[in-house]
Amino acid sequence: MKDIKDTLIIGAGLSGLTVAWKLRQLPEHSFLLLEQSEKTGGAIWSHSENGYLAEGGPHGFLDNCPESRALLEESGLEQECVRAPLARFVRYVCMNGSLKLIPQTPAKILAAPLISPLEKLRVVADLWKKPLAGEPTVSEWVRYRFGKALLPYVDAVFTGTYAGDLERLVIDGVMPGVRQIEKEHGSVIRGLLKKMKGARNTKKGTKKSLPAMTSFPQGMTRLGERLSQDLIPGKELLTSCSVNALSRTNGCWQVETGQGNFRAHNLVLALPVNRALALLAGLGTPPPQTKIAEAKIVTIALGFGAGASLPPGFGYLTPEQEQRFCLGALFSSNMFPQRAPAGHILLEALVGGRRHPERLQIDDANLIKEAVRDLRQLLNLPGEPTYSRVLRPGGGIPQLEGGYPALLQWRNTLMQKEKGLYVTGFGWEGIGLNDMIKTAFRVSEAIKEGEQDSGEQEAAIKKVYF
């Protein structure tokens, strides 16, 4: 048995690394971060080869989250960032077999000829609709409030974020802020207009601009690398150290690992929901579900040479009704510099997701062949790819589907009951990098103050960007 730490953190993905980063700032707070794999960063994974730089995990994050901006500032990464502003980097949705440009502001979206005038009137009927009771899926909720014409566009949004299925994701899970507005104001449009008016009054004089997709010249791996860089190996960070069990005895948390047992006053689980649930079994009342669905995707990185060209912008997404092989593709060499050798382009196609797990069984050669066939119908890609690589992440994206609100409530009750227990990470409160950083800040603040984490934060209204 090793000495007792103030805090043990399980998992050195972005969530655990951010908690460790913040705890390092506390004088005389001892902590140890335990990571099962040899490297830190978790789902973040950049792949560099033959002059191409692709991402097997996240491609970037929007710079509109105060906590993420603070982390970049504190770590010095702010100076290194590369940014692709949404105002300049347009996005497309594949509709009826071709790419349609999607404007980025609600007013422009409404003005664009994406849906018919009658369908636009149906959207406004939201003003007279009562809040929808129960735990509706995204599809049920959008259909009820705004009509079915919006569904393909909403499908594209949730394909791009969750690789999910809007017939299964629940609105209370994926957009709690918007759901709250619906319940408070009786209408989403009325509630949003009120909020916008309030924000205009308080932010008079400040310039409104769209956020930028943010990454690093070396790819997203740089984020994990920087956050681990100052951790003292063996004292503050142990890699190749899988936590197999945890318990609480004599007022201390104890974890069992292949490298011995460790004890601490506080225990942070910074893990994807399913990994956390496996370790939490046996603690308190059983969870309402022992596992949630995950959506696995593969990234197919493709380089093309002379004659190939990409439309300006960030990439495109495809709703399921289009019945295409790829969920969409990122125009990576448009977005960030040095993603492809001179005279070449790089695009990264995404395949699989919640609705097509069977495609992950396809071998690399056939995945590449099918992806190229699909992309060629939409883009100017003559000749054979000059580069191709299939990147298969180990884990999937947690899906906030039926029963998720009850599971989150169970976690919050558990954290209130079990002194010193903090449960954060991939899928608990959102799935994006910004969600991870925001929640990790809240957890480390609670530890600093010696408080339990209620798990309750104001349900933010996340803006939707394609």
Ligand SMILES: Cc1cc2nc3c(=O)[nH]c(=O)nc-3n(C[C@H](O)[C@H](O)[C@H](O)COP(=O)(O)OP(=O)(O)OC[C@H]3O[C@@H](n4cnc5c(N)ncnc54)[C@H](O)[C@@H]3O)c2cc1C
């Ligand atoms: C393919 C893909 C694409 C994505 N794209 C984007 C994107 O473009 N933008 C965006 O904002 N987000 C994106 N995300 C989500 C983003 O990657 C996650 O929000 C974030 O990386 C989650 O960080 P985490 O630390 O909570 O979890 P993880 O990154 O999963 O880290 C958990 C860590 O815990 C370790 N671990 C697990 N079990 C144990 C154990 N028992 N003992 C010790 N260690 C353990 C794991 O090895 C891992 O290192 C994407 C995710 C995936 C999978």
